[in-house]
Amino acid sequence: MSGQTSSSNPTIADPYQYLQIIPNPNGTITRDPNRFPNSSPSPDPKNPTPVLSKDTVINQSRKTWVRIFLPRQTIVDSSSTNKLPLIVYFHGGGFINCSASSTIFHDFCSKMTLDLQFVVVSVDYRLAPEHRLPAAYDDAVEVLRWIKTTQEDWLIENVDYTRCFIMGSSAGANIAFHAGLCVSQEVDNLVPLKIKGLILHHPFIGGVQRTGSEMRLVDDPHLPQCVNDLMWNLALPSGVDRDHEYCNPMVDGGSKLWENLRLLGWKVLVTGCDGDPMIDRQMEFVNMLVTRDIKVLSHFSKGGYHVVELKEPSKAKTLLVLMKDFMFN
Template sequence: MVKMVACDLSVLEFWVSLYATMTPTTKEVDFEILPFIRVYKDGSVERLEGSPFAPPTPDQDPETGVSSKDITISENPSVSARLYLPKLTDHTQNQKLPILVYFHGGGFCIESAFGSIYHRYLNNLVSQVHVLAISVEYRLAPEHFLPAAYEDSWAALQWVASQSAGNDKEPWLINNGDFGRIFIGGDSAGANIVHNMAMRAGVESLPCGVKILGAYLVHPYFFSSKAYGSESKEGHEKSLPHVVWDFLYPSATGSVDNPMLNPEGPGAPSLTGIGCDRMLVCVAGKDELIKERGVWYFEIMRKSGWKGEIELFEVEEESHIFHIFNIESENAKAMVKRLASFIFK
């Protein structure tokens, strides 16, 4: 019996010793946004949220039949994307499909186009809506502060447009992409990117004369120094959207009134020049943090004098990006149908 206890104790000591060698030395935290990300004073970054990597399925996803593959858009800076092609039959093999350039959410600092949650979402979306999608992998803060994500997203959009010339020989886009029906879409921070890409496309021409037909923004991230709606006027500068933006873009002129975040802020370009014909803005009733900002964006676009069409779609009983976390819910399915009707209008 004594030997057994001694044996157990030595084993226990072994595991305690091993754990001690595996446990990192306590480091001093420089900045954190809980429960998402923590930055240490030695420069290391710990992402507390985010889905694991999911490999592409070039031979078709078993659940949806969608094929996917990863491509490199730029080596320096590093910009890549995952392409999605719906299952095609002999009759639709050469069918031209609308092209959707998608920008994932995650507050510009977490998540990935290659993460399992977005891979599952895009597989489902592409199979249901029957579009050819390009999900963009842009650089994240704080390793790459804004405007890096905007520059990467613009590079990806330019790359997609350049494929219309057939020079880069990306067969899925050349054989099945309809460059007269290009849409851009995204959720949360990705929806903010959508707005800024559409604004830039209204000023700078995309390659080969390609135009953006439509843009959809799901639960978009916008803010301003002036409180809006139910936002508290006291401590407004300490609210999460404000703190996050200052962390993401420390060099931004005007802080949260920078036009990238506040489309009607001081010095912001006219919204009448936004480079697309149609827009769909989606909000969730229980998205307490930014739901009202989505409605605010819809209203300022509607009143801007822009000649395009804009629509607002609200799901009252849901929270932020519910449609990505729970793609099987009835409300998520309703959103997919709403998007399909927007694209095939």
């Protein structure tokens, strides 16, 4: 997910400047603290906000945590026995930017919570290049195991653990499907947590060979190709290219672990738009799942741009209707 600029803006020629990051000699980057505004949680039930939220530490040494979102009415109506489904959500940012507190993702999770009447656990995972992949995948799996065992009252009192979906936007969608593949090998150990499917919102994937949509949108103002390449260079393990499985899920025919999803009956929703440079890869990804006999639903809209639903309320509304139909049917 990148900032907006015009295709003639010279910053597109300098992806570091475009992302407002500075590379350091020790392999880390310095991020602009004002680039992505943050929002604080609202944990007080007396607060009139329709969605409550609070932060909980997952791993102190890794500095990972989650922000839990809960419809306020759930706490008010304590007599209700109707527990809510769960979405475990991973934010975008090209693996190198943003957090669960970033306003753009805080607001999106709040909207999901309110409109869908789900509990949302939004994950703050470690960022690259300080922590290259698979660090974010490891953090994702750790959170899913934590949900199984935690005594966190908002979850214990309000969540129906048998209805869980793993979701992410952009790089977060990439994390969601890799985490899903990992935990598909240990579903018995996650009980009472029962995963029903994956929701991949504009999944951030790539490869060495340029696709038609990548060439057509090489200077896309929302996600220029040079910026896309830089984020992968910073996120992937040192010494590998974009045909590594973390970036290109179609390489060598795809992971053998997809067979687990078929056997478990998990569903997969993939969304995108033809204004996203990655649409050709996303459609190829869907076709691969179809050939694996995975229950997959795809929705690719006309126009738009990468993760447009995070910025345009009318598009977000359409996405949430699609998600509701996917999750309840």
